[in-house]
Amino acid sequence: MSELPVDLGLTLAPKYTFGSTLLRFLRRSPLATAGLIIVAITVLIALFSKWIVPYNPIAPNLDVKLAAPSLQHLLGTDDMGRDILSRILAGTSVSLTSAMIIISVSMAFGTLVGLIAGYLGGWIDDVLMRLTDIFLAFPALILAMAISATLGPSLQNALIAVAAVWWPWYARLVRGQVLSVRNMEYVEAAHSVGARPMRVVLRHILPNTLGPLLVQATLDVGNTILLTASLSFIGLGAQPPTPEWGSMVSVGRLYLLSYWWVPTMPGFAILLTVLGFNLLGDAMRDFADVRERAL
Numbered sequence: 001m002s003e004l005p006v007d008l009g010l011t012l013a014p015k016y017t018f019g020s021t022l023l024r025f026l027r028r029s030p031l032a033t034a035g036l037i038i039v040a041i042t043v044l045i046a047l048f049s050k051w052i053v054p055y056n057p058i059a060p061n062l063d064v065k066l067a068a069p070s071l072q073h074l075l076g077t078d079d080m081g082r083d084i085l086s087r088i089l090a091g092t093s094v095s096l097t098s099a100m101i102i103i104s105v106s107m108a109f110g111t112l113v114g115l116i117a118g119y120l121g122g123w124i125d126d127v128l129m130r131l132t133d134i135f136l137a138f139p140a141l142i143l144a145m146a147i148s149a150t151l152g153p154s155l156q157n158a159l160i161a162v163a164a165v166w167w168p169w170y171a172r173l174v175r176g177q178v179l180s181v182r183n184m185e186y187v188e189a190a191h192s193v194g195a196r197p198m199r200v201v202l203r204h205i206l207p208n209t210l211g212p213l214l215v216q217a218t219l220d221v222g223n224t225i226l227l228t229a230s231l232s233f234i235g236l237g238a239q240p241p242t243p244e245w246g247s248m249v250s251v252g253r254l255y256l257l258s259y260w261w262v263p264t265m266p267g268f269a270i271l272l273t274v275l276g277f278n279l280l281g282d283a284m285r286d287f288a289d290v291r292e293r294a295l
Contacts, residue, residue, distance in 0.1 A: 029286070035279025042273050045089055046096040055083035057090040057243045066259045076261040078252065080241075084261065087243040088269045094244050095273070098159055099224045103217050105163040110170025111206075111213065117171070118178025119201055129175070132168040140165045141230060148236040155244065158237035162227050166220070173216055177209040219281030222274035229270055245270050 027033075045052070055061075055073075061081035069076040075084040117128040135143070144161040151157035181187060182205060190200045229246025231237035238244035240251065245266045252263030 029283060031279050032283030032286075035276050035281075035283055038272060038276025039280050042092060042096060042276060046093040049089045049093045053083075053086040053089050055086040057082060057086040058241045060241075066255065066262070068259075069261055075265045076259070078248070078262050079255065082241075084248075084265050087248060088245070088266055090243040091245045091248065091266065091269070092273075094155075094238065094242065095225050095228065095270075096221075098155065098228050099221045101159055102163045102166060102224045102228070103220055106166035107170050107213060107217055109163075110167035111174050111209070113167070113171040114174025114176075114209075115178060115201055115206065118175040119182060119197070119205065125175075128171070132171050135165060135168045136172075138165075141227060144227060144231060145234070145236060148231055153236045153239060155232070155238040155242065158228055158231040161231065161236075162224055166224065169220075170213065170216070173212055174209050177212060178205055181205055181208050215281060215284045218277060218284050222277035222281070225277075226270065226274050 059082070061077070063081060064073065064077050065081040066079060067073055067077040067081070073083050073085065075088065077083055078087070113128050113132065117125040140162075143165045144158075147161035147164055148158050151160060187200060187204050190204055195203075225245075228237055229244070229249070232244050232246030233250040235250070238247045240247060248266035249263045249270070252259075252266065255262045256264075
């Protein structure tokens with residue numbers, strides 16, 4: 001007599017690749033999808049802005065000064081007759097490049113400080129963290145204004161000022177990650193086989209900080225764009241005729257009541273870009289949380 005198959009009630013769990021898991025997550029989160037689309041469009045505009053601007057973003061044309069939005073100038077023109085759409089598109093590259101420079105510099109320096117403080121501990125940790133606390137004690141915008149005003153008004157000095165006030169958050173984040181993993185078994189095993197401290201840090205500790213760092217960096221892109229635009233707005237950042245969004249809003253505020261499109265359009269560009277990066281950063285944080293993905 002043939003044996004009947006026995007149903008043990010066991011089912012194999014479906015296997016998901018990273019790509020399929022990401023797609024399922026995006027389908028469940030419309031806000032994450034919206035953020036990804038906004039960021040993708042922003043990056044594409046920044047990369048190809050030189051070839052897609054309809055007019056010269058710097059050259060004035062007083063014949064069409066303060067022209068209202070029309071088919072010739074979709075977003076109107078400013079007080080010098082320059083096409084606002086062209087200046088916004090060109091300013092995308094300026095703002096996004098500035099944010100990338102700030103994030104890269106502050107992340108590199110903050111990661112170095114956090115690794116040294118968390119791994120060595122003792123009085124070195126105390127000194128580095130008290131130095132970090134000094135920077136965190138001041139509001140970021142106020143301290144950036146002071147540094148930028150000391151160095152002189154320019155976009156380069158504004159980037160230095162923002163990077164100088166942004167690294168402490170990365171130092172704190174990395175230090176916390178290092179403290180949580182430096183006593184793990186695999187780290188102690190590396191020490192027991194005679195691995196050098198530098199190798200232990202670079203091979204076993206640093207990789208565990210990259211995930212939270214990337215999530216934080218994505219969230220910070222919008223904030224650094226906003227802070228750089230704020231410095232330009234008060235005259236401490238990019239100087240005219242550079243097509244920088246904060247500078248454009250600053251010049252356009254004088255015409256807000258009569259020619260609303262001059263400050264409104266670059267202000268909306270700031271709003272949309274910051275919103276996109278914040279939505280993407282929140283989505284990356286949720287995606288990195290296994291418990292959140294399991295829901």
